[in-house]
Structure formats: structure tokens, C-alpha cells
Amino acid sequence: MFKPKSRFPSSHKPRSGASATAGAGNQKGPPKARGLVYKQGYISLREKEEILKYLLSLFPIWEMRYSKNNPPPENQKQRPLLRPVYWLGNWQFACLNYYHPPKGLYDRCVTAEPYPPILEYLVQKIEALVHESFEARDIPRGWHLNTCLINYYGNQVTPEGKELDCARVGEHKDFEPGPVASVSFGERALFQFVSSRGTESKSEVVLQQWLEDRSLQIFGGDKFKKHLFHRVQRVEEKEDLNFKLNEIENFNTRRINLTFRYVPDDHIVPFSRLGAAAQEDVRGYVEKLAEKSEFFKEQLK
Numbered sequence: 001m002f003k004p005k006s007r008f009p010s011s012h013k014p015r016s017g018a019s020a021t022a023g024a025g026n027q028k029g030p031p032k033a034r035g036l037v038y039k040q041g042y043i044s045l046r047e048k049e050e051i052l053k054y055l056l057s058l059f060p061i062w063e064m065r066y067s068k069n070n071p072p073p074e075n076q077k078q079r080p081l082l083r084p085v086y087w088l089g090n091w092q093f094a095c096l097n098y099y100h101p102p103k104g105l106y107d108r109c110v111t112a113e114p115y116p117p118i119l120e121y122l123v124q125k126i127e128a129l130v131h132e133s134f135e136a137r138d139i140p141r142g143w144h145l146n147t148c149l150i151n152y153y154g155n156q157v158t159p160e161g162k163e164l165d166c167a168r169v170g171e172h173k174d175f176e177p178g179p180v181a182s183v184s185f186g187e188r189a190l191f192q193f194v195s196s197r198g199t200e201s202k203s204e205v206v207l208q209q210w211l212e213d214r215s216l217q218i219f220g221g222d223k224f225k226k227h228l229f230h231r232v233q234r235v236e237e238k239e240d241l242n243f244k245l246n247e248i249e250n251f252n253t254r255r256i257n258l259t260f261r262y263v264p265d266d267h268i269v270p271f272s273r274l275g276a277a278a279q280e281d282v283r284g285y286v287e288k289l290a291e292k293s294e295f296f297k298e299q300l301k
């Protein structure tokens with residue numbers, strides 16, 4: 001059993017003014033990462049086993065990108081996401097357009113289930129690593145990894161039995177402030193940072209990294225977080241992996257990725273405090289989640 005310590009070890013408490021001051025030059029200790037950390041085998045076999053066991057208790061859902069009150073723009077069509085997902089801490093429903101400061105702060109992040117002890121433990125270790133290895137100016141005041149998106153990557157199986165590989169993510173930025181930490185399980189994924197000129201075909205790969213089973217990647221700072229986009233170009237299919245997913249049929253999952261992010265607590269609200277339009281758009285999802293989750297059942301009361 002992995003026991004998290006109290007939320008902030010004293011040396012890693014969010015300090016007032018921490019984001020504004022010291023750069024690499026006036027900090028003690030080893031040189032700070034320039035916004036990117038990759039650690040192979042960061043998650044132990046035992047930790048992986050416990051995390052996968054926990055994941056088996058979840059019932060991921062397959063969301064649509066748009067909704068009644070957030071219809072597709074003219075050049076887009078309603079579509080399902082490429083994969084099932086589950087969120088912890090807060091749920092950013094795709095049809096509410098995700099958290100997107102400075103304008104998209106409200107009616108985007110819905111209180112979700114807390115981390116289980118194994119993830120709480122892991123997140124504390126990762127937060128400490130971020131404070132050790134990133135420049136203070138790249139860690140916003142109050143930053144802590146209170147949000148986790150679990151992405152399931154794999155092949156859709158058509159009624160005719162044909163497999164369609166949809167294990168990829170198009171180029172985008174994660175707009176939550178501060179470093180984002182990503183933990184991978186299963187087949188290797190080709191993760192690329194790209195400089196975008198607006199269309200995928202013209203994007204230039206600036207740096208790429210194969211994300212391996214049990215690895216940790218953390219990216220932050222101006223270059224990797226603010227300027228460059230990132231994408232998952234493909235996921236290998238070398239082993240005969242198929243993670244079991246509750247109630248998701250016709251999908252073979254060969255990679256699971258957890259990305260941990262920070263959303264300021266003021267911008268996370270329970271379902272009952274969402275605006276009327278947002279509530280209307282996501283009620284169906286919350287009801288579906290509530291069929292299997294006591295937490296979401298409570299949210300509907």
C-alpha cells in the first residue's frame with residue numbers, strides 16, 4: 001500500500017512569490033531542467049500493478065466533442081473523441097471546451113473523484129521532482145497536480161471485425177498553468193513537440209520522445225508549454241497488449257496515459273454549480289458516470 005504524506009511536504013509548499021523570483025542563476029543545487037524531464041522506468045512494477053488495479057475499478061466514457069449549447073463551428077462536424085477517457089480531480093468535458101485561460105475559466109472544470117492513495121503518493125513524488133528540477137519562475141504560485149486525465153489509446157473494431165487504429169492525438173497545447181506530468185503504460189508512443197503554422201502538414205517537429213511503459217515525462221516553461229504544440233503521432237503495436245476496459249466494447253486498448261495538470265481550485269465547481277447551459281450539456285455524461293460511481297451519484301442529488 002502506498003501512503004501519501006500530508007499534502008505539501010514543508011520544503012515544497014507553494015511559496016508566495018515563488019513564480020516571480022529566482023531563475024537558474026540564483027538557485028542552489030544542480031542546474032534546473034530547461035522545461036523537459038524524461039525518466040525511463042520511473043514507475044516501479046509494484047506501483048504499475050497497483051495503478052492498473054485501480055484503473056480496473058473505473059468506467060471510462062466516450063465523449064462527443066460538441067453539444068447542444070456548444071455546437072460545432074462552421075468548418076467542423078460533431079464527432080466522438082478518438083478514445084475513451086476518465087478524469088480525476090476535475091472533469092473537463094470536451095463539449096465544454098476544456099480549461100482555457102485567460103477567457104475559458106468558468107463552466108469548464110467539474111469536480112470529479114479524488115485520487116486513490118497510489119496516485120496521491122505518486123503525485124507528491126512528482127511535485128517534489130518538479131520543485132527540484134524546474135526553475136521557480138516556471139512553477140506558478142499554488143501549483144499542484146490536482147487534475148488527472150486518463151487517456152486510453154487503441155484500435156476501434158468495426159462491426160465487420162476490421163481494426164481502425166485511432167491511437168493518436170493531434171497537435172494541441174495544454175492550457176492548465178505550469179508543468180504537466182505524463183505517466184505511460186503499455187506500448188511505446190511517439191510524442192512530438194511541434195512548431196505549428198496552423199495546419200498539421202506544415203508543422204515542424206522540434207523534438208520527439210518515445211514514451212515507454214512506466215515512464216514519466218514532465219514538460220513546462222515557455223518553450224515546451226507555451227510556444228510549442230505537442231501531439232502523439234502513433235503508438236507502437238509490437239506486443240499483443242489489450243488492457244481491459246469496463247463496458248467499452250469494440251476497442252482494443254494498448255496504451256494508457258495519465259496526464260497530471262493544475263487547475264486553480266477557484267475554477268473547479270461541482271456539477272450543481274455549473275451554469276444552466278453547461279449542466280444541460282453534460283448531465284447525460286454525469287448520469288452515465290453515476291451509474292457506476294458513488295461520487296457522481298452524490299453529485300446528482
Ligand SMILES: O=C(O)CCC(=O)C(=O)O
Nearest residue numbers: 151169174182232257259
Ligand atoms: O498520451 C500522451 O502521451 C499525451 C496526451 C496529451 O497530449 C493530452 O492528454 O493532452
